[in-house]
Amino acid sequence: MSLPADSALLTDLYQLTMLQGYFAQGMNETAVFELFVRKLPGEPEPKRNFLIVAGLEQALDFLEGLQFQPDEIEWLRSTGRFAAEFLDALAGLRFAGDVDAMPEGTVFFPGEPILRVTASLPEAQLVETRLINLLHFQSLIASKAARMVLAAPGKPLVDFGLRRAHGAEAGLFSARAAYLAGFSGSSNVLAGQRWNLPLYGTLAHSFIQAHDDEFTAFEHFACAHPGELVLLIDTYDTEAAAEKLIPLAARLAAKGIGIQGVRIDSGNLADHARKVRNILDRGGLGQVSIFASGSIDEHLLAQHTAEAAPIDGYGIGTRMDTSSDAPYLDCAYKLQEYAGIPRRKCSEGKATWPGRKQVYRHYDSEGKMQWDVLTLASDEQAGDPLLCPVMRRGRRLGPNQSLETIRARVLDQLGCLPWRLRALSPCAAYPVEVAVSLKRLIQTMESGRMPK
Amino acid sequence: MSLPADSALLTDLYQLTMLQGYFAQGMNETAVFELFVRKLPGEPEPKRNFLIVAGLEQALDFLEGLQFQPDEIEWLRSTGRFAAEFLDALAGLRFAGDVDAMPEGTVFFPGEPILRVTASLPEAQLVETRLINLLHFQSLIASKAARMVLAAPGKPLVDFGLRRAHGAEAGLFSARAAYLAGFSGSSNVLAGQRWNLPLYGTLAHSFIQAHDDEFTAFEHFACAHPGELVLLIDTYDTEAAAEKLIPLAARLAAKGIGIQGVRIDSGNLADHARKVRNILDRGGLGQVSIFASGSIDEHLLAQHTAEAAPIDGYGIGTRMDTSSDAPYLDCAYKLQEYAGIPRRKCSEGKATWPGRKQVYRHYDSEGKMQWDVLTLASDEQAGDPLLCPVMRRGRRLGPNQSLETIRARVLDQLGCLPWRLRALSPCAAYPVEVAVSLKRLIQTMESGRMPK
Numbered sequence: 001m002s003l004p005a006d007s008a009l010l011t012d013l014y015q016l017t018m019l020q021g022y023f024a025q026g027m028n029e030t031a032v033f034e035l036f037v038r039k040l041p042g043e044p045e046p047k048r049n050f051l052i053v054a055g056l057e058q059a060l061d062f063l064e065g066l067q068f069q070p071d072e073i074e075w076l077r078s079t080g081r082f083a084a085e086f087l088d089a090l091a092g093l094r095f096a097g098d099v100d101a102m103p104e105g106t107v108f109f110p111g112e113p114i115l116r117v118t119a120s121l122p123e124a125q126l127v128e129t130r131l132i133n134l135l136h137f138q139s140l141i142a143s144k145a146a147r148m149v150l151a152a153p154g155k156p157l158v159d160f161g162l163r164r165a166h167g168a169e170a171g172l173f174s175a176r177a178a179y180l181a182g183f184s185g186s187s188n189v190l191a192g193q194r195w196n197l198p199l200y201g202t203l204a205h206s207f208i209q210a211h212d213d214e215f216t217a218f219e220h221f222a223c224a225h226p227g228e229l230v231l232l233i234d235t236y237d238t239e240a241a242a243e244k245l246i247p248l249a250a251r252l253a254a255k256g257i258g259i260q261g262v263r264i265d266s267g268n269l270a271d272h273a274r275k276v277r278n279i280l281d282r283g284g285l286g287q288v289s290i291f292a293s294g295s296i297d298e299h300l301l302a303q304h305t306a307e308a309a310p311i312d313g314y315g316i317g318t319r320m321d322t323s324s325d326a327p328y329l330d331c332a333y334k335l336q337e338y339a340g341i342p343r344r345k346c347s348e349g350k351a352t353w354p355g356r357k358q359v360y361r362h363y364d365s366e367g368k369m370q371w372d373v374l375t376l377a378s379d380e381q382a383g384d385p386l387l388c389p390v391m392r393r394g395r396r397l398g399p400n401q402s403l404e405t406i407r408a409r410v411l412d413q414l415g416c417l418p419w420r421l422r423a424l425s426p427c428a429a430y431p432v433e434v435a436v437s438l439k440r441l442i443q444t445m446e447s448g449r450m451p452k
Numbered sequence: 453m454s455l456p457a458d459s460a461l462l463t464d465l466y467q468l469t470m471l472q473g474y475f476a477q478g479m480n481e482t483a484v485f486e487l488f489v490r491k492l493p494g495e496p497e498p499k500r501n502f503l504i505v506a507g508l509e510q511a512l513d514f515l516e517g518l519q520f521q522p523d524e525i526e527w528l529r530s531t532g533r534f535a536a537e538f539l540d541a542l543a544g545l546r547f548a549g550d551v552d553a554m555p556e557g558t559v560f561f562p563g564e565p566i567l568r569v570t571a572s573l574p575e576a577q578l579v580e581t582r583l584i585n586l587l588h589f590q591s592l593i594a595s596k597a598a599r600m601v602l603a604a605p606g607k608p609l610v611d612f613g614l615r616r617a618h619g620a621e622a623g624l625f626s627a628r629a630a631y632l633a634g635f636s637g638s639s640n641v642l643a644g645q646r647w648n649l650p651l652y653g654t655l656a657h658s659f660i661q662a663h664d665d666e667f668t669a670f671e672h673f674a675c676a677h678p679g680e681l682v683l684l685i686d687t688y689d690t691e692a693a694a695e696k697l698i699p700l701a702a703r704l705a706a707k708g709i710g711i712q713g714v715r716i717d718s719g720n721l722a723d724h725a726r727k728v729r730n731i732l733d734r735g736g737l738g739q740v741s742i743f744a745s746g747s748i749d750e751h752l753l754a755q756h757t758a759e760a761a762p763i764d765g766y767g768i769g770t771r772m773d774t775s776s777d778a779p780y781l782d783c784a785y786k787l788q789e790y791a792g793i794p795r796r797k798c799s800e801g802k803a804t805w806p807g808r809k810q811v812y813r814h815y816d817s818e819g820k821m822q823w824d825v826l827t828l829a830s831d832e833q834a835g836d837p838l839l840c841p842v843m844r845r846g847r848r849l850g851p852n853q854s855l856e857t858i859r860a861r862v863l864d865q866l867g868c869l870p871w872r873l874r875a876l877s878p879c880a881a882y883p884v885e886v887a888v889s890l891k892r893l894i895q896t897m898e899s900g901r902m903p904k
Binding site: 004005007009010011012013014015016017018020021022023024025027031033072075079081121125128129130132133134136137140160162163164165166167168169170171172173187188189190192193199200201202203204205206207209210212220221223224225227234235236237238265266267318322323324327328329331334335338339341343344345346347348349350 | 456459461462463464465467468469470472473476477479483485524527531533573577580581582584585586588589592612614615616617618619620621622624625639640641642645651652653654655656657658659661662664672673675676677679686688689690718719770774776779780781783786787790791793795796797798799801802
């Protein structure tokens with residue numbers, strides 16, 4: 001199945017019904033929507049201390065390419081839900097608005113807009129569903145993967161999660177987001193092709209099982225992959241397999257093949273790694289590294305780091321690709337201004353800050369992030385503004401940032417995090433202050449001098 | 453971005469490196485792999501009492517269409533990882549094997565194969581990653597959605613989850629899997645187009661906010677959507693908005709427009725629904741139904757059912773589309789036989805049952821499922837066999853089952869579940885017995901008369 005992920009029909013029905021309503025009323029004035037996360041995920045205590053923006057490149061691709069194809073318009077017509085004149089207008093709709101956003105790789109916090117769309121109301125409305133879908137998922141994964149990177153300093157981590165990611169796109173975007181967050185690469189070949197990510201892979205148990213004995217399987221695999229040889233040693237008995245590597249290494253050396261590493265995928269990984277390390281070292285294979293996989297999350301990584309388990313790298317799948325302990329962010333895309341007038345939703349527990357906004361970040365003398373200020377875009381402040389212009393009149397302002405640039409930004413940002421935020425356990429929230437100008441706007445609106 | 457979800461490169465690198473190893477050794481004999489779930493998700497207590505098969509149609513589509521395109525072969529060549537003769541062979545590879553599977557909508561339990569692939573070793577190996585990716589996700593979602601259906605008997609449930617689903621494909625497959633499990637439809641327009649799912653949608657807060665007052669917004673929306681009018685009433689003050697519907701209904705009636713329902717999306721949904729129900733009933737709007745959305749899961753549905761909250765239907769998003777309390781299943785695809793010899797992986801905690809297998813289901817006199825038996829396919833037993841032939845020599849044995857057929861099967865299967873399994877809380881596990889023939893095979897293998 002080829003997936004029309006760029007189809008304009010990849011949206012909620014209500015976007016189209018609302019557009020028909022706007023069309024009927026001629027409501028085409030400029031709207032400002034902002035995308036933000038309401039709170040850190042996890043109940044009762046947050047399971048994240050910070051979040052990382054990712055997915056902007058795909059969001060801009062989507063906006064630049066947005067249009068309904070003739071057969072899609074015909075299909076919409078066939079549903080009988082829409083007026084002919086509206087569908088004619090819809091066929092001509094393109095996104096010609098402006099976008100300001102935090103660059104990918106930026107650390108952000110609840111309440112802070114990470115993307116602001118300024119466009120005619122129908123355009124800005126229509127893009128809601130897919131914009132959230134794109135920015136939510138990669139930000140979710142980058143935020144999860146960054147915790148793993150922090151928990152295993154200096155250890156290469158590789159994305160192994162495609163099989164249990166939620167579909168094809170999730171597998172691809174997980175590979176990208178994890179790489180941005182500091183992973184070394186992925187097993188996902190298509191992601192490797194698309195973004196030139198470093199690809200990693202060893203072999204599966206089935207390769208061993210398909211042979212009548214393990215030693216022969218190792219030898220066959222080695223001869224087929226003399227270049228970067230990592231052998232999976234837990235199919236039957238991990239330590240027994242490690243012992244077999246000593247005679248194997250000698251045989252392979254005669255052919256000019258070296259064993260680079262082993263992978264352990266079951267049992268107590270740290271215990272097995274210690275035993276295997278001993279066996280290998282005693283056998284003169286001190287240069288063979290140990291790679292571990294299987295149900296790994298940041299807590300296990302931190303435990304291995306604390307006990308100095310002799311594991312040199314990790315393959316990480318499901319718990320990263322699904323962000324399994326917090327598989328969604330409470331994010332929203334809300335109208336903040338229409339026709340020059342600030343707007344505010346007041347629903348219980350979901351009230352929003354009105355107006356078009358900016359976030360300023362302050363650092364201490366050691367370069368650590370100290371606090372952010374949320375304010376109106378018109379209220380220029382000290383500190384570093386986080387939202388930057390990225391699209392004007394429907395066109396990007398420059399080429400995409402390279403993955404390496406974004407990856408370096410994440411590394412830099414993680415270095416600027418206050419120590420308590422780098423820990424895996426929940427901590428005192430990072431301060432995001434609301435500026436006086438924004439509070440005054442709310443007061444003005446509540447006093448009834450503005451529509452609600 | 454168009455997503456090449458049917459690309460043969462959507463796989464783990466190690467599948468290709470193993471295939472190169474098989475190619476080098478001429479290992480082309482018949483392999484049997486089975487796909488199964490190791491245990492119910494959730495720690496320490498399971499969060500599911502049963503699982504439901506979904507995604508088989510997409511799995512068969514994938515197998516039928518599998519082939520490397522010339523540009524993909526060229527790209528693989530450019531990586532320098534693969535031998536030229538191997539890539540030539542890979543270019544000609546098609547899936548020409550057999551598949552037996554449980555029909556979509558079948559209830560299943562840990563340890564039971566839901567799909568068995570019998571094909572030459574390279575073909576059967578190569579398809580692992582995407583087969584798991586496809587069957588895992590839809591089965592995950594169908595299993596979650598079925599709990600919601602059981603928790604809200606007789607209430608229409610609608611998938612609203614696209615925005616926070618993990619990418620485009622997750623949003624599409626969630627809509628399909630939820631419909632199979634008994635949901636009434638989805639807000640996802642592309643899913644509606646693709647599978648002819650019933651589409652639902654109301655309006656967002658932004659539509660209300662873009663107007664200078666709520667009453668005018670309601671009226672504008674009503675005039676644009678006279679057919680199926682559901683109004684969102686919690687943008688500012690839910691009960692105040694409900695009061696406005698009484699004069700609005702009178703004005704709309706003059707134009708021949710009726711209000712079908714209201715949607716509440718915030719606060720204590722049951723409390724608001726009771727208040728709104730009173731307001732509407734007192735105002736002569738007894739026929740207007742109440743629809744609720746926002747952070748809904750099966751536990752809240754059960755609570756509403758228990759307290760008879762006056763809510764007539766639900767929009768359910770994130771917690772269904774991400775299966776948020778258990779966002780993955782511990783599923784695997786393992787080699788069980790090669791070249792006529794049963795194979796077994798013995799890794800700690802991950803040992804498998806060898807050989808090609810079948811599952812037989814037994815019912816009590818009231819038609820409730822009583823126990824299953826896991827045995828060798830050659831060991832014919834009493835009871836209903838669950839795995840059926842669906843593909844031979846790479847071709848489907850018949851047309852896809854219609855979604856309505858699968859949906860009816862789920863309904864029927866849920867009716868056959870023992871009462872304790874229908875509950876949301878964990879219960880005594882459903883018995884899956886291992887037949888004597890299978891235990892004997894393990895003994896034979898352990899006694900060393902078979903390879904390991």
